[in-house]
Amino acid sequence: MEGKKNIQTGLWWRHLVAGGLAGAASRTCTAPLDRIKVFLQVQPHKTAISDTVKYMLNEGGIRSMWRGNGMNVLKIAPESAIKFAAYEHMKRLIRGDEKRPMTISERFMAGAMAGSIAQTAIYPMEVLKTRLALSKTGQYKGILNAAKKIYLQEGARSFYRGYVPNMLGIIPYAGIDLAAYETLKRKYVSSHNVEQPSFLVLLACGSVSSTLGQICSYPLALVRTRLQVKGGNTNMQPTLGLSLRQNDDNMIGVFRNIVNNEGVFGLYRGITPNFIKMVPAVSISYVVYEYSSRALGVSMT
Template sequence: MATTSSANALDVQQPQSSRHAESSPSVSVAGPSSESESATATRSQLSTLISPQVSSYFIAGGIAGAVSRTVVSPLERLKIIQQVQTSATDKQYRGVWRSLVRMWQEEGFRGFMRGNGINCLRIVPYSAVQFTTYEQLKKWFTKYGDRPLDTPTRLLSGALAGITSVCSTYPLDLVRSRLSIATATIALPISPQSTSQASSSSIAQPALSSAYHTSSIAQSAVPKTLAQVEASVSDHLTMFGMTRKVMREEGGLRGLYRGLPATAFGVAPYVGINFAAYEALRGIITPPGKTSVVRKLTCGALAGSISQTLTYPMDVLRRKMQVTGMSALGVRHTGAIDALRYILRTDGVRGLYKGLWPNLLKVSPSIATSFFTYEMVKELLLPPS
């Protein structure tokens, strides 16, 4: 009876719906269905973007970046200082151990961690975006497993992931670079004009001076007391203070993106080679049944060393462009090509590899820790299949 009643009800409603369809435009009938399908598609896309799998990539990538960079913070700062100092000041930060000892004597543990706070603030979203983008691009290029994952695909996925991550966090990287060298005592060439100004000023210009101490004094048209200079400088040694300084003195928001083209051009091959080398080495060093912690760390260390050595000159150019607005360093570059010509003219090809040794000491444990932490956290977060 219930079945018969339902059938009769459908028979009764059929003519009414038919007559309604005849008297109403076809669009009105299709409208609700189309809107429902569109809403369903949107919800499906959102659920894909924030799925547990994608979330695990993002969280694991962020944690991996923060851990790896904190471990090697002193070497990261030393690399930046060596990259930006001129040939006339090489003796100040020459040699890894001697430079680290000097850094400790002058600034203590805080000197080792100088710029690491903003570096972690930058590297968490940077690494999260990079790993997530790489994982998703691999799936997209291989049609979610329908095509083989070969080396060119890994290189392309890594390159695009690197560009995406660096563009999304570049201002933080620039400010971090400024903070890293702001208190480093770098000797500067003194012109006759600056010498005469220093002699008439109440503040004597030391032979060795902090980059921003010198900048603050040199840019002041009116002589200031030492307390005023120190108060002005201390404001610049914070993330927000340095950001305001760059925007105020170097063209606003555009100043925070100084050197971005050179950075993207260098990061793309670096990240591509890094991911491709890591996955290739993993197949050789960590075959099934031989996946110890030491083997996993070795894969990351070798991959990082290979990729960084091949792309290091672009990293030097990136740093030069990022700090070119700091007048205390004495040199301003109009672009990446101008910076390249200056390096080759003053230091030769060797200048493109300044700071490579401390950088390799930094990259090996950093990339090893990054990949190892990423894989470990991802396995903990991913739901069991």
């Protein structure tokens, strides 16, 4: 009886494994689009996606499209694992022993807390991922070499550049993403009287929820990326002939700089490849998580 109860509620390590597999699979499949997005985010004025791709291929060849993906997988596996596990735990804390469906606001709260916990745990890896994605061929010998160089040149604080806008952005993103996904999935299950949604339904739920979260949080994610790059060796900053130098070192200053010099739409620089990668990334992530969870004997409750 106790074993059955554990399977129904979900063991924490099973959620960690399922979340890790989901994150690693989705990021590896969409790594080129993610690197294009990061390139575009740091440009101070509009740059075509085709020009960015051409620059990347000329600079490092086809393999450069996956530059930084090793760090991305190392980062996203624990991040996704912690996020999904924390989400399940937060739901149990909020709901307690009550056997009732959670409200949308309760799911939002659980998702926001889960996202904050996960991002805090892995944030230095986020900075490393950005620096590696923007690096030139031969600049770093690997992840450890990059971490060592950044630490020696800029100090430990450099690994937390952009932390504040990142946390302000992750709260609405994670809250909306997880809450909307589970709400849409449960609505479908109840209205169609089925036990488990199909692959296409999971894809649709994940795409809609992630789109809502991205629209609300993208400007903060862009400011975070610019702060992560700022302070680094300017030789590593691929500008396609443009300058990345800014006059401000804080979140409000970067916001003001972008709006004054690039307009409001500058806050959404790079969102096109982000949306292009979102459907495959989200669908792979949620579907792998769902099916891994079922294989391991747990489910999102």
